[in-house]
Amino acid sequence: MSESTPICPQCASEQNYFDGTFTVCLECGHEWDAASTTSTQELDVKDSNGNPLANGDDVILIKDLKLKGSSTVLKKGAKAKGIRLVEGDHEIDCKVDGMKIMLKACFVKKA
Numbered sequence: 001m002s003e004s005t006p007i008c009p010q011c012a013s014e015q016n017y018f019d020g021t022f023t024v025c026l027e028c029g030h031e032w033d034a035a036s037t038t039s040t041q042e043l044d045v046k047d048s049n050g051n052p053l054a055n056g057d058d059v060i061l062i063k064d065l066k067l068k069g070s071s072t073v074l075k076k077g078a079k080a081k082g083i084r085l086v087e088g089d090h091e092i093d094c095k096v097d098g099m100k101i102m103l104k105a106c107f108v109k110k111a
């Protein structure tokens, strides 16, 4: 009848209810987060090798990059720690040598 009755991942029962945070199975008592399995919105960002990148990853530059508006050049092989994925014309916010910079994912590889 219902188009979206959650099914217990433990015992496959449809006898369950949502208690405001978790879905609770009436058959086996299992609790799970039915909402989070369908609504996670991860940014789909891949490095130059096609490996998926995530917040907090470390990446390495694969070519020299001149910083816009300055004479600073980031050297190939420089490491950016703890990247943050963003939406826009570049995909990565990070720090290299203490400088806050923005990078395109196609110029880095996962460390």
Ligand SMILES: [Zn+2]
Residues within 6 Å of the ligand: 008, 009, 010, 011, 012, 013, 025, 026, 027, 028, 029, 030
């Ligand atoms: Zn169950």
